Amino acid sequence: MALQTISPLLRYFFLFFFLFLVSDAHHSLADTQPVCESKPPPKDLPVHPRDVDLMQFALNLEHTETEWFLFGALGYGLDNVEPELAMGGPPPVGTRKARLDNVTRRIIEEFGYQEVGHLRAIKKTVGGFPRPLINLSKHNFEQIFDEAFGYSLSPPFDPYIDSLNYLLASYVIPYVGLVAYVGTNPNIEGYVTKRLLAGLLAVEAGQDAVIRALLYERAKETVPPYDITVAEFTDRISDLRNRLAMCGVRDEGLIVPLELGAEQRTTSNILSADRNSLGYGRTPEEVLRIVYGTGNEHVPGGFLPAGGNGVIARKLLGDG
């Protein structure tokens, strides 16, 4: 039906109806546009120059987690997924695909890709440095677990042999990232950097919670072939980290004495947190004492045999 054949009255009706629609749409959009971003605080910088070294420091842990999770799930790492994010740093050593059940593998694969996003977000916001040398060899975990128990496990602990061992080994890493972010937060000044940190912290905490919840379901089982429960493994690893960091208890296993539980009323401890159930924080020095495995931020080793990269870690190693 051509427009001319419509009666003039109807034509006016359509015209007004159309104008009404347009003006109404415009009106309601302007009035009820949902607010999706908070306004930046007045006068503050998006990224303060003092944020840069602090946020870049996190790349040491994020790189380690990236290779640990990607290799564990897929048998390859950052160099196959997004090689430019390595910025020419050496490939990790001792990495392997773990023998995981399907559900665990999917979870770990997701975590691995999440870490790639974290690397990209940090490097885009505050710049970055090349991937440090990362040692994820079975032998390295073997030493950590022996040190945690104070004697040599027999047979030596192998993180790659099955899902349970891989999750126990995973208990060792993301938690350190989480407490590092909590510790860094008060020193961050830029609002964009703060947003970045909160986003990273949220997902690291989520990863740690998933790992701990999966382990908690099996807390009372023994880890074959040892006569040691899952809960005791977590206890010993948390103790080791507390000892290496040398700053009291900022790390707790899955089953604790009542005084360490939530409101001192639970012995389950699926999340490690302080008296008010707030996440513990650690300084870069504490973090390095743990990931170097040496208890000394000036002496590299463990996961980072050549030391961490970036201004904070390099200064502590005497080449800043």
Ligand SMILES: *[C@@H]1O[C@H](CO)[C@@H](O)[C@H](O)[C@H]1NC(C)=O
């Ligand atoms: C695990 O996934 C593989 C590959 O997708 C499949 O062939 C296998 O049947 C799955 N195993 C179980 C127990 O679901």
Ligand SMILES: *[C@@H]1O[C@H](CO)[C@@H](O)[C@H](O)[C@H]1NC(C)=O
């Ligand atoms: C990785 O760690 C193991 C165990 O400590 C060690 O034997 C090996 O030499 C380390 N590799 C590198 C490249 O540091």
